[in-house]
Amino acid sequence: MKTLDQIFVLTQHWLTGLAPAALQPLVSMLLIIAALMAVFGTCFALTTILERKTLGRMQNRYGPNRVGPFGLLQPAADGIKMLTKEDIVPEAADKALHFLAPLALTAPVWLAFAVLPFGRNMSAIELDAGILFFFAIGSASELAVFMAGWSSQNKYSLLGAMRAIAQMISYEVPLVLASVPVLMAAGSLSLPEIVRAQSGYALGWIPRWNVLTPWGAAGFGVFLVAAAAESNRCPFDLPEGESELIAGFLTEYSGFKYALFFLGEYLGLFAVTGLGVTLFLGGWHAPATWLEWLPSWGWFGAKFSALIFLFIWMRATLPRLRLDQLLNFAWKFLVPLALIDLVAAAAWLKSGGWQFAWALETRWLLCATLLAPAYVCLGRHWRGGTPKPRRYHYAQ
Amino acid sequence: MRNEIAFYLVAAFTVAFAIAAMTLRDLVHCALCAAGAFAGLAMLYLQLDAEFVGFAQLLVYVGAIAVLILFAVLLTRGDEVRPGRAAPARSWWMGAGAAALVLAAIAAPILLSPSLEGGAPGAASAPVRRIGEELMTRYVLPLELVGVLLTGALLGAVVIAMREEPRTEDKAGGIPPRFTPTPGNPANPR
Amino acid sequence: MLGLGILKGFMETGRNFCGSYYDPERLTTVQYPEERLEPQANARTIPFLIYDGSDPIGGLRCTACTICEQECPAHCIEIVKDTAKKPDYLGKMQLHPKVFDIDTAVCMECGICAEVCPFDSIKMDQVFERAGSHRRLTLHKDDLSKSNEYYNKIHPAEAAAVDAARAEEQKKAQARKAAAAVPATP
Numbered sequence: 001m002k003t004l005d006q007i008f009v010l011t012q013h014w015l016t017g018l019a020p021a022a023l024q025p026l027v028s029m030l031l032i033i034a035a036l037m038a039v040f041g042t043c044f045a046l047t048t049i050l051e052r053k054t055l056g057r058m059q060n061r062y063g064p065n066r067v068g069p070f071g072l073l074q075p076a077a078d079g080i081k082m083l084t085k086e087d088i089v090p091e092a093a094d095k096a097l098h099f100l101a102p103l104a105l106t107a108p109v110w111l112a113f114a115v116l117p118f119g120r121n122m123s124a125i126e127l128d129a130g131i132l133f134f135f136a137i138g139s140a141s142e143l144a145v146f147m148a149g150w151s152s153q154n155k156y157s158l159l160g161a162m163r164a165i166a167q168m169i170s171y172e173v174p175l176v177l178a179s180v181p182v183l184m185a186a187g188s189l190s191l192p193e194i195v196r197a198q199s200g201y202a203l204g205w206i207p208r209w210n211v212l213t214p215w216g217a218a219g220f221g222v223f224l225v226a227a228a229a230e231s232n233r234c235p236f237d238l239p240e241g242e243s244e245l246i247a248g249f250l251t252e253y254s255g256f257k258y259a260l261f262f263l264g265e266y267l268g269l270f271a272v273t274g275l276g277v278t279l280f281l282g283g284w285h286a287p288a289t290w291l292e293w294l295p296s297w298g299w300f301g302a303k304f305s306a307l308i309f310l311f312i313w314m315r316a317t318l319p320r321l322r323l324d325q326l327l328n329f330a331w332k333f334l335v336p337l338a339l340i341d342l343v344a345a346a347a348w349l350k351s352g353g354w355q356f357a358w359a360l361e362t363r364w365l366l367c368a369t370l371l372a373p374a375y376v377c378l379g380r381h382w383r384g385g386t387p388k389p390r391r392y393h394y395a396q
Numbered sequence: 397m398r399n400e401i402a403f404y405l406v407a408a409f410t411v412a413f414a415i416a417a418m419t420l421r422d423l424v425h426c427a428l429c430a431a432g433a434f435a436g437l438a439m440l441y442l443q444l445d446a447e448f449v450g451f452a453q454l455l456v457y458v459g460a461i462a463v464l465i466l467f468a469v470l471l472t473r474g475d476e477v478r479p480g481r482a483a484p485a486r487s488w489w490m491g492a493g494a495a496a497l498v499l500a501a502i503a504a505p506i507l508l509s510p511s512l513e514g515g516a517p518g519a520a521s522a523p524v525r526r527i528g529e530e531l532m533t534r535y536v537l538p539l540e541l542v543g544v545l546l547t548g549a550l551l552g553a554v555v556i557a558m559r560e561e562p563r564t565e566d567k568a569g570g571i572p573p574r575f576t577p578t579p580g581n582p583a584n585p586r
Numbered sequence: 587m588l589g590l591g592i593l594k595g596f597m598e599t600g601r602n603f604c605g606s607y608y609d610p611e612r613l614t615t616v617q618y619p620e621e622r623l624e625p626q627a628n629a630r631t632i633p634f635l636i637y638d639g640s641d642p643i644g645g646l647r648c649t650a651c652t653i654c655e656q657e658c659p660a661h662c663i664e665i666v667k668d669t670a671k672k673p674d675y676l677g678k679m680q681l682h683p684k685v686f687d688i689d690t691a692v693c694m695e696c697g698i699c700a701e702v703c704p705f706d707s708i709k710m711d712q713v714f715e716r717a718g719s720h721r722r723l724t725l726h727k728d729d730l731s732k733s734n735e736y737y738n739k740i741h742p743a744e745a746a747a748v749d750a751a752r753a754e755e756q757k758k759a760q761a762r763k764a765a766a767a768v769p770a771t772p
Contacts, residue, residue, distance in 0.1 A: 057606045058599040061615050097428070129524045132451040136438075139459020143431055146466055150424055162470075165463055172459070189524045313603075317595040333588075379588025 005295040008035070009121050032124045036113050044266045045075035051312045058316035085255035090153060093252065097151035102253070102260035105144035108137045109264050112271040117192045119284045119297030130191040131183065134275060135176055138230070141268065142168050145239070145249055148261070152252035160248020163323055164232065164239030170330040171229035171236075175272075177338035178222040181215050181345030182279045191275075195283030205289075209282035214367035215345035218375070220280040222338050224310070227276060229330070231269040234315035238323060269311065270304075277303045325383070333382035337374060344370040403443060410436030423469045431462035448524050627741060630710035632690055633699050635730045638675065642731040647707035649680040654699035654708055662692035663699060674705075675752065676759040688730060690716070691723040706748045712740045 003010065012031050019027040049064065049072060056063025065071040089098055115130035117123035127133050142165050149161020183189060186197035200208050210216035229236035240248040250261055277283060281303045284296035291299075321329065344367045351363050413432035420426050434457035441450035531539050606612045616623055633654075637645035650667040666685035674680045697710050711732070738745040 054603065058603045060602050060606050060612045062613060062617070097425075127447065129447045129451050132448065132455065132524070136451040136454035136459065139455050140435075142459060142463050143428065143466075146463065147428065150470075165467075169460070169463065187525070313596060313599060316603075317599045318592065376587055382588075 005120060005297075007295070008119070008297065036124065037110065040113060040267060040270055043270060044263055045079075047266060047270075047308060048078065049074045051315075054309070054312045055316050058313070079259070082259035083256055087255040087257060088252075090252050092153040094151035094153065097147045098252070099257075101144050101148035101151060102257045102264065104147060105141050106260050106264035106267065108140040108144075109267040109271060112137045112268075113274070115191050116271070116274040116278060117195050117283055118274075118300050119295065122284075122297060123192055126190060126192055129189045131179060131189050131194075131275075131279075134191075134271070135172070138268070138271075139172065141264070144264075148253070149249035152249070154252050156245050156247075156251045157249050160239045160245045160251070163245075164249060166323075167229055167232075167236065167239060167326060167330075170327055171226045171334070174222050174330060174334035174338045175226035175230055177335065177342065178219040178226060179275075179279055180338075181219050181342055182210050184342075184345055185210060185349060191278050191283075195278055195285065198282040199285055201289070207282055207285060207287050209280065209285070209287075211280040211282075213348060214364055214371060215341050215348050216280055218337065218341045218344070218371050220276070222334050222341065223276055223280065224307075226330075226334060227269075227272040228311060228314060229326070231272055232265055233269060233311055235318035235320050236326060238320050238326065269308070273304055273307045273311070274300075276307055281307075328382055333378050337371075337378055340370060340374045399443070403440075406436055406439045406443060410440065424466065427462065427465045427469050430465060431458050434458050434462060448527050625712050625740070627743070629712050630697050631695055631714055632693055632711050632716075632725070633688060633697075633708050633730070634711040634732045635686065635727070636707055636709060636734050636737050637731050638734055642733070643728060644672075646682065646727070646731060647674075647705050648683050648686060649674065649705055649707070650683040650686075651681075651704070653702050653704065657698050657702045659696065659698060660692045660694050662689040663687070664689075675756055677763065683727060686727040686730060687724050689724045706752065709737055709741070 012028065012035070015031055016024050016028045052074070053063035053065075053071065063071065064074045067073040067077045089095060112134050114124040115127050115133050123130075145164045145168070146161050149157040149159075149164070152158075182194060186194040188194060188197070198207070198209050202208050202212075206212060211220045228234075232239055238248075239245075240250055245251075250258060253261060277300060284300040286292045286294060286296075286299050347370065348363055348367050351359075351366065354363065410433050413429045413436055417426045417429035417433055420429060435454065438450045438453040438458070441453055602612070636647050637643070638647065639645040650665050652665050652667075655661075655663045655665045664685065664687040665683050668682045668684040670682070671679040672682055695710070699708050700710050734745070734749070738749070
């Protein structure tokens, strides 16, 4: 069991041991990088096809089923199509920036995987400020999106990029705020440390995952919504709204550069999903003692897939928001809720030492009285009351 | 040795981007180069094992301030800039003076500090936990002051950006005057 | 409360997701090359010419009257009359088309030609798999000519009415002929 759990770590050590001593650090790094790129590259290919099939089923369709068995070779066909397409650069485009933008979007996202713990002893680097690193890397994508939109010299691109930046900046705030209670609970910014803090079981059978506390549940909700917006997923995919902005900042991209944007977006989703698993769902911990025979990376993968499925489900269900609704939702609902969640988490952690009977129930009640009315009130008022009938000046 | 090579590479990267940010004609290019220089600075911090400062620099400067600059450029830019050589503005000496002052303000404490004598100090380890503890105990007053200042700035920005009161005509349910075609100034010339 | 509607939506899509696996009735997709829908009776694509009998060229009903050519809004029909005349189904001598071309690149499949034809000769087809490895978009007489049986197959009711009317006319013409032939003998 131990061997299976640590099989990737052991393999990596064994392969590193084969190299000459001087090269060992380099080989070790390269092995990890290669493994991460292979795993998440495959993940990307699989997600595209599974997403399309799931969306199809949710709309009572089959989804792609032509290429290969069950259509599983569809990503390969898509990849060949993307690679062989003509790469069109607009005449007026800023050539250098137009070329750099997809790289600037995709390259940093790979870095984000470096700090995620995928299993026991399985994180590429254990940074003291791991989560800060994650968010710092994520913030680079805004510039990349701006570069793409601006260098295309196209109204739709620029509008799409501006929307995307407004959205990303707005949703980064609730994303970070929702993670702060977790950092408070763990007392560390290091992701492996946060996972360690969620080990063990309360009352002997409830896992000590953050999502199973009142503040954790609320934080997880805020985090999920903000993560969907941060990675431009439906229903927050209006920067590239095909129907109104003809793909926004992607308008002038074709061929492999387009594929790179696509890859960057999916990798961003994976990274932020991995972070969600780590912060709220107990990372690689098993949900019960008798399930601990499954390897830790298996549990991480299971939770990760479940969350990805949730995102796909969300895409199949919810229609796209309008821009003002999107920003109002971030600033008038998610940010206040995350702040109140912060207070609730502080109360929960401060009352951790209570010893009297019904202490746990009292703590739950305390947090719930903080969070539930806030949720109801904010949910009712984030649009500023019931919308008035709209008046169109020009039509009169 | 390896550290020194890395330092010179990163320093060259940062300085190159900083120079480019000053000399390029296109303001958007300048802003992007400034973002590159910020990122170079973050790398320098990281090289000094100042993880927290480095990542905060990335998060704040590249993620927020660079975008702010870009927005400012895009929202205020008038005509397209004319191509040609960069010409120093007439009041360049004021800029140079300000830069010299800032440089002096930074350089003076560094040159006066006693740590210069003892050779290169060992890597200062500042784990995030200690930074947090210091901020919450010894430096709590400055932290609070900065917080108050930023909150004030935020409120000021909100006040400036707040939607203006609807005009009286609008309140009465009429059409705002700028949309009403008048005989003297028809909204639609055709 | 915010979220209830969203949850309802999630339930709906979730039900679809699960339902589509055990209830094939839900999947309305027709997997085209293998499965096909029955064509609709009044579906129409490009026009075709009807022939009677077994000779696709000789048996054409078309008399090269050029009404369709003149009425076609897109001017996609080109007719050149043959000089020789042949008897039609009523025994009258009629012209025949030497050339009957339809430019399918221009044809907008409106069906006016079929409506104006007094000889029930040009009708609307239902073929839609017209892609080929050639670039020829102008269809000639021999491409367009299709049998009356085919017409009966794709538009049964309409074709039966046309056939009945033609049989009636034929009977009348024969009766007239017979009537004209009787007084001549004495």
